[in-house]
Amino acid sequence: MGTDTRTVTLQDVADRAGVSRATASQALSGKGRMSDETRQRVREVAAELEYSVNLIARGLRTARTGTVGLSVPDLTLSFRYYMDVAFGAVERAKEAGMLVTLLPPAFAQPGITDQLDGFLIIDPVDGDPLTERLLAGPKPVVTGEDPPAGTPEPFAVVYGDHDSAMRRLLDHVWERGSRHPAVMLPDPSMAWGRDMARGYAAWCAERGIPERRVLSWFDAPMEVVRRELDDLLAGPGRPDAIISAPEGVAIVAVEAIRAAGLVPGRDVLVASYVDSDALSVMQPTVTSLDLHPREMGIRCMEALIAALDGEPAGRRVPVPIDLIERESTQGIAQDH
CATH class of the missing domain: 3.40.50.2300 (Response regulator)
Structure with a gap:
């Protein structure tokens, strides 16, 4: 008994989905006016039939x-x-x-x-x-x-909207009792880092709170980040909340808080600007933003x-x- 090795065509997808060939083409390319249900049905059929576009032929046409x-x-x-x-x-x-x-x-x-x-x-x-x-x-x-x-x-x-998102995190820790939040900001050469800094500065100005910010570069070794956090938490005037970016710094912040003899989530609140799988399973689990x-x-x-x-x-x-x-x-x- 032979096996059918014929290449699946766009017409095969259209026939199985119950639409015209033109509609199938538009659904797969993201163009055309149709219901989300129709577009999704065509895509599911294409996946089921393992249909792939002939890029060489399309390139010759376009x-x-x-x-x-x-x-x-x-x-x-x-x-x-x-x-x-x-x-x-x-x-x-x-x-x-x-x-x-x-x-x-x-x-x-x-x-x-x-x-x-x-x-x-x-x-x-x-x-x-x-x-x-x-x-x-x-x-x-x-x-x-x-x-x-x-x-x-x-x-x-x-x-x-990173300005508003930073304010949302700050409002959240304020509602939970923080009055002296500090931030570890990402590289200011990118727009989202500048927007976060602007949101933090405006929020502090509105409440008459002095800013406490530390830059945290993407390529900074974790031991450098840890020293910065240790210095931030040492002595009088320590922050009662730390909002951190980029990804992963919140984990180091929790370790630094414990090393200072403090309880994360009770003595010092911790929030990460960027969520990750680790933040949902560590102890304590860490508040974050889903970007x-x-x-x-x-x-x-x-x-x-x-x-x-x-x-x-x-x-x-x-x-x-x-x-x-x-x-x-x-x-x-x-x-x-």
Whole structure:
């Protein structure tokens, strides 16, 4: 008995989903007007039949390669946030029959990037030569967070409201009894770090509270971060809450609080600006923000697909940020 090895076609997907070939094509590329239910049914059928777009044939029709570039800040791929953003972008690109290639910093010079259809730049960094060259080039660019000042505007910006999110975390620890919160802020050469700092400064000014901030660079060794936290907690005037970024610093903060003879979540509240799996299982579990990184990647890729389809530029696409309350901000002890 023979085995059917015939290649699955777009018409096969359309027939199984009960739609026209044109509707199936639009559903898989993210275009066209149809119900979410129809679009999802077509995608599920395509996955079930293991349908894949013939990129070479489509490239001949559209003068595209079917491949886009993804750039993230150097030294950040070990952070869960950036991996999730990348997975979201790849997931959406796959639905549209596109490939994604990661662009290392060495690609700052022209070469392979000239062969790509467009680019996603996640957390563009001030002064980065690759970011500056791509934004000044002819191909469409979508940025995850705002680009550096003075650079050409991208086709679209997908962003989180980090000013408001920082205020939300500060309001939360205030409600739990904190009156002297300190922050460990990320690299100020990226838009979200500047937005966090602006939100913190405005919040402190509104309450007449002196700022206590420490910079925490992505490439800072954990022993350096630990020394900074130890100094922050030593002696009189210590903070009664620590809000930390980037990812992972909250774990070190909990260890430093314990080493100082204090109880995390009672003597000093702890909150992380970026959530991770570890924060939900450690003791105490750590309050954090869900920045929805996978959604960031999906929306960035959707905006880039729109650019490649000739839609107008200038859009700004928000990504939600949600507070996850856990044990580390249960409240300052009543005897304080």
